[in-house]
Amino acid sequence: MPSLEEELFPSTPGKFKIERSHHMNRQLYRCFASTSTMFLWALFLIALTASYLSFQGFVDSGSRYLTASWGGIQWEKQVRTSAQIHRQGGMSVLVTGAAGFVGSHVSLALKRRGDGVVGLDNFNDYYDPSLKKARKSLLATHDVFIVEGDVNDAKLLAKLFDVVAFTHVMHLAAQAGVRYAMENPHSYVHSNIAGLVTLLEACKTANPQPAIVWASSSSVYGLNEKVPFSESDQTDQPASLYAATKKAGEEITHTYNHIYGLSITGLRFFTVYGPWGRPDMAYFSFTRNILQGKPITVYRGKNHVDLARDFTYIDDIVKGCVGSLDTSAKSTGSGGKKRGPAPYRIFNLGNTSPVTVPTLVSILERHLKVKAKRNIVDMPGNGDVPFTHANISSARRELGYKPTTDLQTGLKKFVKWYLSYYGYNHGKPVN
Numbered sequence: 001m002p003s004l005e006e007e008l009f010p011s012t013p014g015k016f017k018i019e020r021s022h023h024m025n026r027q028l029y030r031c032f033a034s035t036s037t038m039f040l041w042a043l044f045l046i047a048l049t050a051s052y053l054s055f056q057g058f059v060d061s062g063s064r065y066l067t068a069s070w071g072g073i074q075w076e077k078q079v080r081t082s083a084q085i086h087r088q089g090g091m092s093v094l095v096t097g098a099a100g101f102v103g104s105h106v107s108l109a110l111k112r113r114g115d116g117v118v119g120l121d122n123f124n125d126y127y128d129p130s131l132k133k134a135r136k137s138l139l140a141t142h143d144v145f146i147v148e149g150d151v152n153d154a155k156l157l158a159k160l161f162d163v164v165a166f167t168h169v170m171h172l173a174a175q176a177g178v179r180y181a182m183e184n185p186h187s188y189v190h191s192n193i194a195g196l197v198t199l200l201e202a203c204k205t206a207n208p209q210p211a212i213v214w215a216s217s218s219s220v221y222g223l224n225e226k227v228p229f230s231e232s233d234q235t236d237q238p239a240s241l242y243a244a245t246k247k248a249g250e251e252i253t254h255t256y257n258h259i260y261g262l263s264i265t266g267l268r269f270f271t272v273y274g275p276w277g278r279p280d281m282a283y284f285s286f287t288r289n290i291l292q293g294k295p296i297t298v299y300r301g302k303n304h305v306d307l308a309r310d311f312t313y314i315d316d317i318v319k320g321c322v323g324s325l326d327t328s329a330k331s332t333g334s335g336g337k338k339r340g341p342a343p344y345r346i347f348n349l350g351n352t353s354p355v356t357v358p359t360l361v362s363i364l365e366r367h368l369k370v371k372a373k374r375n376i377v378d379m380p381g382n383g384d385v386p387f388t389h390a391n392i393s394s395a396r397r398e399l400g401y402k403p404t405t406d407l408q409t410g411l412k413k414f415v416k417w418y419l420s421y422y423g424y425n426h427g428k429p430v431n
C-alpha cells in the first residue's frame, strides 16, 4: 500500500501501474488535480509576494515622504521666503544650530536688521528639546524658518544651496559641553568633525561659495598657562575631547580655506551665558537647583584655588558674530576650484574679566534671593580647565568687538528670563 505521499507524488514513473486503468485514471486525475492545485497555489504565492513587495515599496517611499521633514514645493517656498533680504547690501545666511542658544540669538539679530536667514537644526535631546522648540517658535514669529535636519545630511545641504545662493554660513551646530564628552565621545566626532566636513564639502561645491563663520571654543587653549589667552598662543594641549574636536575643526577649516578658497572665520567663544541659554551649563543648572532647594556642586581647583571663567554675555557674542559676518571677505573658489587666496581668521570672543565660580554663585544668590546649598568638591579630572581669560584685541581691532555687559548685569537679565520662562512668580513656581 503506497503511502499518501507516494500516491500523490510518485517518486519514479515505474511506480505507475498501467494495467489497472480505472485506478490509473483516478491516479491521473488526482495527480492532475494536485498539479493544478499546486500551480494555483504557486500563482497565488507569487501574486502575494509581488503585492507585498510593491506594498512595502509604497510604504517605504510613502513613509520617506511622510516622515521627511524637508522637501516639497511648500518647503522650498518657506526656505526662499526666509532667505529673502530686506535691506540694501544685505546678506542671506544659513545658520546651523539655529534652535540653539547662540544660533537663535544670532538668527534674530540678523533678521531684525533685514538680512535673509534660514536656520538648520537637528533638535537633538542633549538637553530639553522643548526649549529648542520654544526658540524655534520665537524665531517663527520673526519670520525665520528653521529646517529640521542634520549637518551630516549632504543631500539636504545640497538642496538648501540649490534653493538659495547663501552669501554666508554661520555654523553654530555642534555637540557642546566639556564634561559630557566623557559620557558620549562619539557624539562629538559625529557633530563637530563629521558634520563640519559635510558642511564644508557643501560650501566648497556651492556656486557661489559662501563665506563661513563658525564657533570654535576657548577650550582649545586647554592647559595653556599664559594669560590672557591670545590667538597666537599654543593650542596643542586640549584637556577634553570637546576641545580636541574644536581644535580639529580649526585645522579642518584651514584645509578647506587652503585648497578651495573658502573664506573662514573661527570664533573662540568664552563660556557664553544669558537668556534662552543652555540648561547643561553651570549658571543655568545652579539657578534651577537653587530655586528648587537642591544642593549645587562647586568644583575647586588644585591647592584649593577657585576655578574662574571669562563669562561672556550673549548680546556681546552676537555682536562679535555679526561683526565677523560683516567683515568676512568673499570666498574665492567656484565649482569646487580655488581661484585665489581667501582669508582665514580666528578671534577670541570673551569678556576679558574672569570671575570665579563661587562669585558666580553669590551673584545668583543675590538675584534669586535664595541661599545656595554649596557642595564644594575638588575638580574631578573630567576635562575642565582651571581658568580662562581672553585677550580680545584682535577682535576689537578687526571686528569692532567691544563687550559691554559684566556678569552681575548679564545674570540679572538671565534670572529675569528664567523666572518668566519657567513660570516663577516672586520666587515661587506658578501653578
Ligand SMILES: O=C(O)[C@H]1O[C@H](OP(=O)(O)OP(=O)(O)OC[C@H]2O[C@@H](n3ccc(=O)[nH]c3=O)[C@H](O)[C@@H]2O)[C@H](O)[C@@H](O)[C@H]1O
Pocket: 176, 177, 178, 216, 217, 218, 219, 269, 270, 271, 272, 280, 281, 282, 283, 297, 298, 299, 300, 307, 308, 309, 357, 384
Ligand atoms: O568656553 C567654552 O568654550 C566652553 O564654555 C562652556 O564650558 P565651561 O566653561 O566648562 O562652562 P560651564 O559648564 O558652565 O562651567 C563653568 C564653570 O563651572 C564649573 N562647574 C560646572 C558644573 C558644576 O556642576 N560645577 C562647577 O563648579 C566648571 O568647572 C567651570 O569652571 C560651555 O559649556 C562649552 O560648551 C564651551 O563652549
